Amino acid sequence: MKRPFRIAVTGAAGSISNSLLFRLAAGEVFGPDQPLILQLIERPEAMEALRGMAMELEDCAFPLLHNVRLHDNIQDGFSNVHFAFLVGAKPRGPGMERADLLSANAEIFSAQGRALNDYANPDVKVLVVGNPANTNALIASRNAPDLSPSQFTAMSRLDHNRAKGMIANRFGCNASDIRKVAIWGNHSATQYPDLHHATAMGEPVWPELDPKWVDEEYIPRVQKRGAEIIAARGQSSAASAAQGAIDHMRDWYFGTPDDDFVSMCVVSDGSYGVTKGIVFSFPVRCRYGRHEIVQGLPIDEAARKRIETTEKELIDEKAGVEHLLPAETEAAH
Numbered sequence: 001m002k003r004p005f006r007i008a009v010t011g012a013a014g015s016i017s018n019s020l021l022f023r024l025a026a027g028e029v030f031g032p033d034q035p036l037i038l039q040l041i042e043r044p045e046a047m048e049a050l051r052g053m054a055m056e057l058e059d060c061a062f063p064l065l066h067n068v069r070l071h072d073n074i075q076d077g078f079s080n081v082h083f084a085f086l087v088g089a090k091p092r093g094p095g096m097e098r099a100d101l102l103s104a105n106a107e108i109f110s111a112q113g114r115a116l117n118d119y120a121n122p123d124v125k126v127l128v129v130g131n132p133a134n135t136n137a138l139i140a141s142r143n144a145p146d147l148s149p150s151q152f153t154a155m156s157r158l159d160h161n162r163a164k165g166m167i168a169n170r171f172g173c174n175a176s177d178i179r180k181v182a183i184w185g186n187h188s189a190t191q192y193p194d195l196h197h198a199t200a201m202g203e204p205v206w207p208e209l210d211p212k213w214v215d216e217e218y219i220p221r222v223q224k225r226g227a228e229i230i231a232a233r234g235q236s237s238a239a240s241a242a243q244g245a246i247d248h249m250r251d252w253y254f255g256t257p258d259d260d261f262v263s264m265c266v267v268s269d270g271s272y273g274v275t276k277g278i279v280f281s282f283p284v285r286c287r288y289g290r291h292e293i294v295q296g297l298p299i300d301e302a303a304r305k306r307i308e309t310t311e312k313e314l315i316d317e318k319a320g321v322e323h324l325l326p327a328e329t330e331a332a333h
């Protein structure tokens, strides 16, 4: 029998967690033979709702679920965890941009970065879902000087899946027939969903597409899908966000196929000329529990401009939280 992984989930009584926790416990992320201990973290005022969630988890009698611990503080909640899903944060409402959440949510992530640094397993892998996810991940990473920046990622997998789903629809095929879509940049309306490298059933999609449709319909639709869902549902995406989180962590842990890549927001190493140190979505491949930015993709002039636009937004977001970013230390690399 394998030793259990300890998994922290913040915002564990919220909407995304309501899908995520049950699928984690069913083995959808770490496999059907990997036992888990869930360390669920909530604000003190949401602990009663969290107790309800724990009762439901118990009532599923999941064979892989060794224990469920409930925490109203991150020091205990992050203790010895191998993986952390940082979901807990305020969601946006109708008419808001995700960056409007920066002041409400940024402080949460500096404290969480410090607590992960001090209490988590030194190899912890962190996925930030709470918005604005890229800059929150940057804050968490910079407040964890003993951990490598590569241990901190943010979620653009929902955008990646949206981009795949919409192009599959266009080609009348299944989403699994679509390979090599890429999301560049911020999880925001400036993100760049790139189809230049994509294939449908093994054939390049680009020559089949009308550039006007790509520019005026496809790209804006992917960029604004979160807002479209909020307008329709009255609240932000939850089940699809949980799916994105599951896909992201599973692929990071188990690896990606050689003939495809996925999108993950990772700390930029300067690849493709993107400013070093910001948390930026790139096409990546994962192997042996590590993510690597896919190198050498051709980028034309129009794509370059779009990448620069989303890069600028992230640089501006970073400038707005400079007070939460301690100087980088040698140990962090």
Ligand code: NAD
Pocket (backbone or CB within 6 Å): 010, 011, 012, 013, 014, 015, 016, 017, 041, 042, 043, 046, 087, 088, 089, 090, 091, 092, 108, 128, 129, 130, 131, 132, 133, 155, 156, 158, 159, 187, 236, 237, 238, 241, 244
């Ligand atoms: P929700 O309001 O339903 O749940 C959030 C939960 O987080 C609440 O239970 C709240 O009590 C808890 N929480 C807030 N601050 C906390 C803290 N400091 N520590 C622990 N728990 C805390 O929201 P949701 O729909 O689950 O969304 C959560 C976040 O995920 C939002 O910021 C949302 O915008 C974001 N989101 C990101 C993506 C993405 O693709 N990156 C997709 C969907 C949603």
Ligand code: LMR
Pocket (backbone or CB within 6 Å): 091, 092, 098, 131, 158, 225, 226, 227, 229, 236, 237
């Ligand atoms: C999404 O993309 O659905 C989430 O980030 C929620 C939002 O605010 O759009």
